[in-house]
Amino acid sequence: MDRPLNGGYVRSPNDSVARGCTHCDWYAVDDSYPALIRRYQDHLRAEHPRAWLRT
Numbered sequence: 001m002d003r004p005l006n007g008g009y010v011r012s013p014n015d016s017v018a019r020g021c022t023h024c025d026w027y028a029v030d031d032s033y034p035a036l037i038r039r040y041q042d043h044l045r046a047e048h049p050r051a052w053l054r055t
């Protein structure tokens with residue numbers, strides 16, 4: 001099964017969102033879009049600082 005690379009909106013409390021990094025194999029799933037984006041930004045800042053500066 002392919003992993004989605006982009007997050008999406010959570011429609012119900014039972015939904016989750018997922019995001020993968022386009023620079024490495026990092027992948028995360030979270031309960032809310034804001035929490036997922038926070039994790040993704042933390043990953044970019046720590047592992048890919050040049051990419052983080054461009055986002």
